[in-house]
Amino acid sequence: MKTANDFRLSVNSAEQSSGRSLRVVRARAMGWCFGVRDAVAATRGEANPSSVTVLGELVHNADVTAELAGRGFRSLPGPGDAGAVRTAAALVTAHGASRGDLARLRGAGLRVIDATCPLVRRVQEAAAAFAAEGRFVVVVGVPGHAEVAGVVGDLPEDRFAVVRDAASVHPWPHDRIGVVQQSTTDPATAAAAVAAVRVLNPQADVAVVDTVCKPTRDRQAAVRELCATLKRGPGPATVVVVGGTNSHNTARLAALCEAEGVRALRVAGAGELDPSAFAGVRVVGLTAGTSTLDAAIDAVEARLRTFKISPPFVHELSNTEQTDWRRWTAAEWAACFQANGVRRDDPAGPGAIPWPCPAGERRPTLSAAERAATLDSIRMFQLGESGTGRFLQRCAAAYVAAGGDPDYPAALREFLAEENRHAAELGRFLDAEGVPRLQRGESRVAGAFRASRRLVPASRLGLEWAIVVLLSAERVAIAYYAALRQATESPALRALCRNVLRDEVRHLRFQSAQLAALRVGRGRVGRAATAAAEGAALWGACAAAYLAHRRVFRRAGMGWRAVRRRARASV
Numbered sequence: 401m402k403t404a405n406d407f408r409l410s411v412n413s414a415e416q417s418s419g420r421s422l423r424v425v426r427a428r429a430m431g432w433c434f435g436v437r438d439a440v441a442a443t444r445g446e447a448n449p450s451s452v453t454v455l456g457e458l459v460h461n462a463d464v465t466a467e468l469a470g471r472g473f474r475s476l477p478g479p480g481d482a483g484a485v486r487t488a489a490a491l492v493t494a495h496g497a498s499r500g501d502l503a504r505l506r507g508a509g510l511r512v513i514d515a516t517c518p519l520v521r522r523v524q525e526a527a528a529a530f531a532a533e534g535r536f537v538v539v540v541g542v543p544g545h546a547e548v549a550g551v552v553g554d555l556p557e558d559r560f561a562v563v564r565d566a567a568s569v570h571p572w573p574h575d576r577i578g579v580v581q582q583s584t585t586d587p588a589t590a591a592a593a594v595a596a597v598r599v600l601n602p603q604a605d606v607a608v609v610d611t612v613c614k615p616t617r618d619r620q621a622a623v624r625e626l627c628a629t630l631k632r633g634p635g636p637a638t639v640v641v642v643g644g645t646n647s648h649n650t651a652r653l654a655a656l657c658e659a660e661g662v663r664a665l666r667v668a669g670a671g672e673l674d675p676s677a678f679a680g681v682r683v684v685g686l687t688a689g690t691s692t693l694d695a696a697i698d699a700v701e702a703r704l705r706t707f708k709i710s711p712p713f714v715h716e717l718s719n720t721e722q723t724d725w726r727r728w729t730a731a732e733w734a735a736c737f738q739a740n741g742v743r744r745d746d747p748a749g750p751g752a753i754p755w756p757c758p759a760g761e762r763r764p765t766l767s768a769a770e771r772a773a774t775l776d777s778i779r780m781f782q783l784g785e786s787g788t789g790r791f792l793q794r795c796a797a798a799y800v801a802a803g804g805d806p807d808y809p810a811a812l813r814e815f816l817a818e819e820n821r822h823a824a825e826l827g828r829f830l831d832a833e834g835v836p837r838l839q840r841g842e843s844r845v846a847g848a849f850r851a852s853r854r855l856v857p858a859s860r861l862g863l864e865w866a867i868v869v870l871l872s873a874e875r876v877a878i879a880y881y882a883a884l885r886q887a888t889e890s891p892a893l894r895a896l897c898r899n900v901l902r903d904e905v906r907h908l909r910f911q912s913a914q915l916a917a918l919r920v921g922r923g924r925v926g927r928a929a930t931a932a933a934e935g936a937a938l939w940g941a942c943a944a945a946y947l948a949h950r951r952v953f954r955r956a957g958m959g960w961r962a963v964r965r966r967a968r969a970s971v
C-alpha cells in the first residue's frame with residue numbers, strides 16, 4: 401500500500417500540447433506613432449548627448465530610456481525645474497511643456513530642443529484659446545500626466561479642472577466652459593465626459609475641441625476590430641498589449657479590450673510573456689502602445705509563435721496517480737491528500753501562492769474589470785468550498801457499519817480538509833481585495849448544492865447520492881477555476897486556481913473510485929438508472945453554475961456549451 405511519502409515523489413507536468421503553435425493576429429494599426437518617432441529621432445541626431453538633459457520620460461519605453469542613459473543623456477523628472485538642469489541643453493519630450501516652463505528654461509540660458517508632438521501642441525493651443533475667451537477649461541485626461549501638466553501649466557489654479565472620466569465631472573460655477581482632451585484619451589470616454597459636463601452644468605455655454613490624436617484613434621479602432629475578430633474565433637479571446645507600465649495609451653488599449661469582453665495581457669517585452677497564461681488559447685491578438693518600438697513588438701510576436709496550443713487547464717499529477725488511481729484503497733487516498741497538504745504548505749514549493757500581502761491585510765490586485773466580473777462569484781465559491789461535511793461523515797459511518805472500507809472516513813476527512821484549504825485561500829484572497837466573505841445562508845447556489853446532497857437520508861445509498869452531487873459540483877468547479885484563471889492577471893489568484901485545479905482532478909478521481917466501489921455488483925438496469933441520475937445532476941450543476949458565474953465564464957470566452965463540455969470531460 402502507498403503511504404504519504406510515496407506521494408511526495410516529484411510531480412511531473414501532464415500538460416499536453418497539440419503540437420500546433422499559437423496563431424497571432426496583429427491589429428491593423430499599432431505601436432510607434434510619428435510624435436514618438438520624431439522625439440526619438442531628435443535624440444539620435446544629437447552629437448553630444450552628455451550636454452543634454454531630457455526633461456521627463458522621452459517616451460514610456462524602458463528600452464529607449466536605457467538607450468538614452470547608455471549614450472550619456474542626463475535626465476530630470478520633468479520640465480518644471482530649470483534651475484536643476486546642469487547641462488547646456490534641455491530636451492522637452494513629445495508630451496510637451498507649458499509656455500511658462502519653456503520661458504524659464506530659455507531664461508536660464510539653456511539651448512532648448514523642443515520635441516513636443518504637434519498634436520500635443522494642438523491640445524495646448526485649444527486650452528489656451530478657451531482660457532483667452534474667458535472660459536473655464538476642462539481637460540479630460542489623467543491628472544498629473546506630463547502632457548496634461550503642460551496643457552494646464554499656464555492656467556490660473558481656479559480656471560481649470562482635469563477629469564479622468566464622466567464620473568469625475570462636477571458642477572462648476574461658470575457660465576462658459578471649454579473642454580479639451582489629453583491626446584490619448586479613449587474617444588468614448590471623452591464623449592461621456594463632455595455629456596456629463598453639459599448635464600451637470602446646464603447654466604454654462606459648453607464649447608468642445610476634439611483633441612484626441614489620429615494615431616490614438618486609429619489604434620483604438622483597430623483594437624476594437626481585433627477584439628470582434630477574436631470573439632468570433634475558437635478558444636478564449638485574448639489580446640497581448642505591448643507597452644510601458646506607465647504608458648497611458650497602452651493602458652487605454654488594454655482597458656478597451658476588457659470593455660469588449662476580451663482578456664488583455666499587458667507586457668513591456670517578450671521576456672514578460674508567461675506561457676501558462678495562454679492555456680486554452682488558439683488565436684491571440686497583438687497590439688501595442690504608441691511608445692512601443694517595432695523591434696519589441698516583433699520579439700513578442702516571435703515568442704508567442706513558439707508557444708504550443710495547450711489544453712485549457714493543467715493537471716499536474718504524478719505518473720503513479722495518472723495510471724493507478726482506479727485501484728487505490730481509501731487509505732491510499734488519505735495518504736495522497738496528506739502528502740498534497742504537505743506540498744501545499746511548503747512556502748518555497750511549486751504550489752506556493754505569491755500573496756500580495758500578509759494574511760488579513762488588504763492589497764487589491766484585480767483590475768476594475770476583473771473585480772466586476774469575478775468577486776461576487778469568488779465569494780460564492782469561497783462559501784461553497786467551506787463546511788464540516790457532517791452529513792457526508794454520517795453517510796460514511798453508515799457505509800462502514802454496512803461492511804464498507806473502514807479507512808474511508810479518514811480519506812473523506814482529508815478530502816474535506818483540502819476543500820477547506822481552498823476556502824481559506826479564497827477567503828484570504830477576498831480579504832486582500834477588501835471584500836467581505838459570504839456567511840452561511842447568503843448564497844442560494846451554495847445552499848441548493850448543500851440541500852441536494854441531503855435528498856437521501858444518511859445511509860449507504862445516501863452516501864452514493866451525496867457523492868453524485870459532489871462529483872457534479874467538482875466537475876463544474878474544474879470548468880470554473882479554469883475560466884477564473886483565464887479571467888485574471890492577478891498572480892495570486894492565478895496560482896490559487898492552478899492549485900485548486902490540480903486538487904479537483906484528484907477529488908474527482910477519489911469520488912469516482914468510491915462510486916465504483918459502492919456500485920460493485922449492480923445490474924444493467926441499475927447502472928443505466930445510475931448513469932441517468934448522474935447525467936441529470938451534472939446538467940443541473942452546470943446550469944446553476946453557469947447562471948451564477950456567467951460573468952467569469954464569459955470573460956474567459958466560455959459559453960454554456962463550453963462549460964458543459966469542460967465539465968463532462970474532466971476525469
Ligand code: SF4
Nearest residue numbers: 433435517519583613
Ligand atoms: S500619441 Fe498622438 S499626441 Fe502623443 S506623441 Fe503620438 S501622435 Fe503625438
